[in-house]
Amino acid sequence: MYHQHIQLALPCRGSSANAMSTQLNDTRSVDMCPKLYRAVCRGQTEEVLERLLPLHGAAAADKATGIIQHGRCDILEVTAAGNTVLHLAAEKGRDELIQELYIRFREKVKSLLSRQNSALDTPLHCAARAGSDKAVVVLVQMARDCGESILECKNEAGDTALHLAARHGHAKAVEALVSAATAVAAKLNNAGVSPLYLAVMSGSVKALKAITTCKEASSVGPGLQNALHAAVFQSKAQKMVELLLKWRKDLADEVDCHGSSPLHFASSDGDCKLVGAILRDAPPRTVYKKDLDGLSALHVAAQMGHHRVAKLLLESCPDAAELRDNNGRTFLHAAANEKRSSVVSLAIKKFKDSKLRGLLDAQDRKGDTPLHLAVAAGAPGIVESLLRKGKVRVDVLNNDGKTPLDLAAESTSYFTMVSLVVTLVAFKAQTRPQRQDHLKPWDISNIVKGIEKTSDSLAVVAVLIATAALAAGFNLPGGYGEKGQANLERKPAFKIFLFLDTLAVATSMVAVILLVYGKASCSAGSWKSFVASLHCMWVSLNSLMLAFNEALVTVMPTGYRFGLMAIQLCIEALIFWITVCVAPSARSSLTHLCRFLWHRSRSKGSHAIKRQYPLAGASILNLFLFMVTNVIVSIGFLVVTYSRSLENEPLVATSPAPSPVPL
Structure with a gap:
């Protein structure tokens, strides 16, 4: 017991x-x-x-x-x-x-x-x-x-049995409860959530079908959402959306506590099928609904970069492009501000030859055009699209009296600033009218700090290159003869090797000297010696590589040339990739770069551009020099690879035949 x-x-x-x-x-x-x-x-x-x-x-x-x-x-x-x-x-x-x-x-x-x-x-x-x-x-x-x-x-928690069955997606239990009493489908729990909303969240289509047989069922969810808001993000979203709209079409027109309709949710998700399903059954006014920030579904799609959804919305309601948010911005403003190039390209294609052409130059409440916002966001690709394809104006002043070129000065990234300035100046952009002595040059303090941090490491690299080149000079290909002379001293290939190796030693030492000088001077102009040292290091590194290839081609069989060619092609691809990724201005066409240099030196206001962006022109010249160096290296590699093509055997030193020993 x-x-x-x-x-x-x-x-x-x-x-x-x-x-x-x-x-x-x-x-x-x-x-x-x-x-x-x-x-x-x-x-x-x-x-x-x-x-x-x-x-x-x-x-x-x-x-x-x-x-x-x-x-x-x-x-x-x-x-x-x-x-x-x-x-x-x-x-x-x-x-x-x-x-x-x-x-x-x-x-x-x-x-x-x-x-x-x-x-x-x-x-x-x-x-x-x-x-x-x-x-x-x-x-x-x-x-x-x-x-x-x-x-x-x-x-x-205020849950009825139907709430619990719906939350866990138990369809048969939901069917039994609904068939017993349809009125319970209208009950809300303590969180203000209906069984229908919970059924959608569970992802059970059968449970959703069972509850939607009740006309008086509630679809309320948290934050004034309804079941259609939640259905957009489920795994079986399309089926659920179709069922809910068939049950009650007005769900598409309801908004939550933030003023967002289910179409806002679907546009943010980027699913064209869901957006199309809502557009087919929803009232026409749904497309024009705005949330508390004044954003329409088209604004949301533009911000998220869903250009297919934006295209679908524009085809359904073309005049939705004229909708503006609380800041007076169109969907094109939103796309430019968020760097959504696909949506910007769509807008340019839609508007450049239509009556809505003026939207490309539309100003918001601060006076900013989409071009202003693209420059402020640091999106050179969008800036080029607006200028080249959209033919937008570059002389529009915002409420602060600034042109798009003035806003490029606010960029904190050096490469982004250069790319923006190159693109804008290539299309004849000008700074705002002001006194030349009031111009503030772009802040290069961050560049100077970066130079100070990397100079020591680059100096070590330059010394290592010089050491490798000196070691190659004492370990000559083909070896030495009895009297200490190089066995291949009379061969042209050997002379080319010596020239390249000597050039590698000289340029690497010059790079070390320039880096030490720039580090010691600590002046605003130290970037010039830093850039010069980088070019010297690049020449030194390529010279050492070409000397190595020349030595291999000289002493190795012909078949090894194809291996060297494959290695060199990989190196060239890596150089191209780094150039494009690190320097966005390299993506610009040669025509744009030349137009930039021309307008920078010849156009009215060129002095203001030089004074405000002193590094832009130098960067393009350095880019040209870098490209020329790479072209010379490529040509030199071809010359080295095929320099022995007319000979059948490699130039390997052979010892003289021994004299016959007398008997």
Whole structure:
């Protein structure tokens, strides 16, 4: 025999006062016997019935201690969490056990149908959460026979059984609950969320279908969202969207607490099929809806770079392009500000020959055009598209009196600034009218700091290149003769090797000297010596590489030339990739670069451009010099590779044949 304390199980809050009073009188029960607990969980109906008494199985409680002496088990016993036998059987899906208990203990089971545990869950909540659809059907039928209204009972979170079944995507349980009482589909929990919204979030199309059979069902979600807002981001989004719009088309026109419609959500996701489905069934005014920031669905698609969605919206409602947000910006402003080149290209293609041509130069409330915003965002590719394809104006002043070229000075990236200036000046852009002595040159302090940090490392690299070149000079290809002369000293290839190796040593030493000078001077003009040292290092490195190739071609068989060619092609591809990625101005066509240099030196206002952007012209000249160096290296490699093509054997030194030994 063992002792247990009395527990109290609560009735459903939806019960009447009389029923509640009756239930409270019957709620004094003992803690559940462990053997009964295990038997119920295992679904052992016969053992459960053997342990339950027909009437009052528990001994009378000791009035002094409040402790009950167990004889046999009682159906009113509860677990530590307040779960009755009916809770456990429902949670485990033991529908046969529930039916048998109802037959044997009808009156007591009737009182347990609406009994709540410590989380205020009824047995129907437990069955719905576990997805035990048969148990749900049995409990609903029992409640109907007993006149209990358990379908609308709510737990601690305000969830009905339908909320729990929908949240976990148990379609059959949802169907059973909805068919029993359609009104429960309109109930909201404490978070203000409907079962329909939870069914969408679970991703269950069948559960969604079951609830949408109720015309009075609610679709409300958190933050004033509806089920269509949530359906956009589900794995079976298209099917759910079609079902919801078929059920209630007005869902597409509802907005959440931020003013966003489901079309805003679909545009941000970028799924053209979803957007098309909403456009087919939604009211026409949906496309023109704006959120609290004044953004339409077209603005959202432009910001996210979904050009196909933007095209679909424009084809559906062409005049949506004229919509402006709270800052007076069109969708083209939004795309330029977020560096969405695909959307900008779409707008240029749509508007450059139409009546909406003026939108390409439209100004927002700050007076900024899309070109202003593209420059401020540091997007050289978009700037070039607007200028070359869109033919936008470059002389528009914003409310601060600045042209797009003036905004290039606000860029903190050196390469971005150079690329923007090159592109703008190539299309005859000018700075705003102002006194020349008031011009502020672009801040090069960051460049000077970068030079100071990298000069030491580059000096070490230059010394290593010189060391390698000197070592190659003392380990000549072909070796040495008896008198110490090089075996290949008379060969042209050997002379080329010596020239290239000597050039590598000289240029690397010059680079070291320039780096040391720039480091010691600590002046604003130190960048010039730094750039010159970089060119010297590049020449030194390429000279050393060509000397190495010349030595190999001289002493190795002909077949090795193809291997050298493959290696050189890989190096050239790497150089090209680094040039394009590091220096965006290298992406500009040769025509643009030449036009930039011409307008920078000849056009009106060229002095202002030189004074405000002193490094732009030097960068382009250095780029040209770098490209010329690479071309020379490529030509030199071809010369080295095929220099021995007319000879059948490599120039390997051979020792003279030994004289015959006299007998």
